[in-house]
Amino acid sequence: MPELPEVETIRVGLEPHVVGRTFSHVEIDDPRLTRPHDPMETAAELIGETVAALERRGKYLVVRFESGRVLLIHLRMTGSLLLLRNDAPDDPYRRAVINLDNGSDVGYRDVRRFGTWLLLEPGELEPYLASRVGDEVLDRRLSARALQATLERRRAPIKAVLLDQRMFAGVGNIYADEALWWARIHPLRQASTLDRAELQSLLRGVRKSLGHGIARQGATLRDYRGADGRVGSMQREFRVYGRAGEPCTRCGTPIEKTRAGGRGTWYCPGCQL
DNA sequence: CTTTTTCCCTGGACGC
DNA sequence: TGCGTCCAGGGAAAAA
Numbered sequence: 001m002p003e004l005p006e007v008e009t010i011r012v013g014l015e016p017h018v019v020g021r022t023f024s025h026v027e028i029d030d031p032r033l034t035r036p037h038d039p040m041e042t043a044a045e046l047i048g049e050t051v052a053a054l055e056r057r058g059k060y061l062v063v064r065f066e067s068g069r070v071l072l073i074h075l076r077m078t079g080s081l082l083l084l085r086n087d088a089p090d091d092p093y094r095r096a097v098i099n100l101d102n103g104s105d106v107g108y109r110d111v112r113r114f115g116t117w118l119l120l121e122p123g124e125l126e127p128y129l130a131s132r133v134g135d136e137v138l139d140r141r142l143s144a145r146a147l148q149a150t151l152e153r154r155r156a157p158i159k160a161v162l163l164d165q166r167m168f169a170g171v172g173n174i175y176a177d178e179a180l181w182w183a184r185i186h187p188l189r190q191a192s193t194l195d196r197a198e199l200q201s202l203l204r205g206v207r208k209s210l211g212h213g214i215a216r217q218g219a220t221l222r223d224y225r226g227a228d229g230r231v232g233s234m235q236r237e238f239r240v241y242g243r244a245g246e247p248c249t250r251c252g253t254p255i256e257k258t259r260a261g262g263r264g265t266w267y268c269p270g271c272q273l
Numbered sequence: 274c275t276t277t278t279t280c281c282c283t284g285g286a287c288g289c
Numbered sequence: 290t291g292c293g294t295c296c297a298g299g300g301a302a303a304a305a
Contacts, residue, residue, distance in 0.1 A: 003298065032281085059299075076299040078283080093283090112282045114299060132300090156276060165300080172298055221298065222285080262277070264296080 002075045004138075004170025005213025005234065006224050007059050010081055013227030014106070015054045017083055018063075021100040022050040030095035030110070034117050042119050046071065046098075058133040058169035068122030078223045079115030082107045111223060134166045137206055142168075144199040151191045151199070158194060158202070159187035160261030171206060173263045174219060174241045178209035181240045186272045187265045188258065212237065240266040 002010070026046045028039040049069065055062040061081070063071040073081070082088075084097070084105040096108040096117070108115070120128060135141040147167075154161055162168050162176040171179065180187050182205035185198060194202065218224055218232030221242075225231060239249055243266060244257040253270025 006298080074299075076281095077297070079299090110282095111284070112297090112299095114282065116300095154275075160276080163299095174298060219298085224298075262279095263298090 002059060002079065002218070002224060003172030003175050003213070004056075004059060004210050005175070005216075006218035006232065007056055007061060007075065007170070008214050009218045009226050009232065010075075011054055011056045011061060014081060014083070017104060017227075018051045018054055018100065018106065020051065021102055021104075023047055023098055024101045025099040026096070028096040028117075030113055032113055033095055033108075033110075033115065034119070037119070042117065043096075045119055057129055057136070058165050059172070060129070060133065062125065070120045070125045072116075072118040072120055072125065072128070074116045074118075075110070076112070076114035076116070078112045079108065079110040080223065080225050081227055082109060082225060082229055083227050132165060133169045135169065137168055137170060137203075138210060142203065144196055144203055147199050147203065148194075148196055151194065154191040156191060157188045157260045158185060158191045159263075159265050161191045162206070163261050163263070168206060170210065173265075174238070175206070175209045175213060177241045177266050178212075178239055179205040181205070181268060181272060182208050184272050186269075187260050187267050189273075240268060242266060 023046050026043040028034065028043045031039055033039055034042040049065040049067060051063060052066045053064040055064065059074060061073040063073065084107045091109060093109050093111045094107050095110050098106045150167065151161065159176055159180060162171050163173065179202065183202040185202060213219060213234045216232055216234035216237065217226055219234035220231035221235055240255050243255045245254050248255060248268035248270055251268065251270040253268050255266055256269050258265050
């Protein structure tokens with residue numbers, strides 16, 4: 001569910017409530033959440049830690065503690081972090097609760113239980129992320145030139161490559177389709193065949209679609225909520241995702257659905273070449 | 274090494 | 290109403 005814009009929206013919403021706060025109690029109910037570590041043990045280790053910063057890397061939330069340790073959270077498909085009001089009703093999908101020293105609580109909800117919490121010791125974060133997450137696409141550190149060098153050897157469809165987090169950190173299935181539409185590139189084009197101009201346009205498309213997503217507080221298809229419990233509105237502005245049969249807003253051709261990288265993929269056969 | 278498939282979970286939508 | 294099938298925003302691991 002949550003791709004970069006959704007994770008960033010949660011980060012921004014949570015940040016002012018948790019930075020400077022100490023975890024006074026932590027309860028984890030899902031035995032899979034901290035796999036391969038024992039959830040009881042992780043919960044006990046977290047008590048007493050004080051949050052120094054809340055950051056994001058790709059789709060990961062990075063909770064930095066003053067001790068130098070880090071709680072690395074990945075929401076996967078249906079995870080969400082919610083500020084719990086005093087009158088918050090019971091939730092069968094609430095897998096963990098963090099009590100803060102100012103009396104407020106943060107709940108972790110995850111229907112499908114794919115999400116993970118990993119407690120890292122000082123110095124362990126960078127090596128862990130290095131093999132999984134590439135440079136931040138929005139930071140402009142990624143250039144078309146550097147991209148071309150990497151993509152030259154890849155024969156997979158560009159859509160599949162867009163989902164590779166080592167290349168485009170934070171891009172998921174929805175925003176990949178939207179980015180390709182903005183760039184007017186067909187999702188099944190072999191990555192190695194894209195020329196410099198197309199890669200430049202793809203980078204712009206990726207930044208545009210992610211930027212729109214952030215500005216709209218993410219997209220809510222079913223489960224996604226911001227930290228305040230509110231839904232996003234980006235789903236109302238999709239150009240191709242989930243719109244099979246509807247006319248392209250640019251050229252009027254009906255949107256089609258195919259499969260790439262093992263995921264449903266929507267595109268306009270009229271203007272994506 | 275790259276690419277594809279399978280799997281981890283649960284629930285909703287749809288066909289019969 | 291009930292049952293079976295397929296699909297879903299994620300990525301790790303296994304298989305090819």
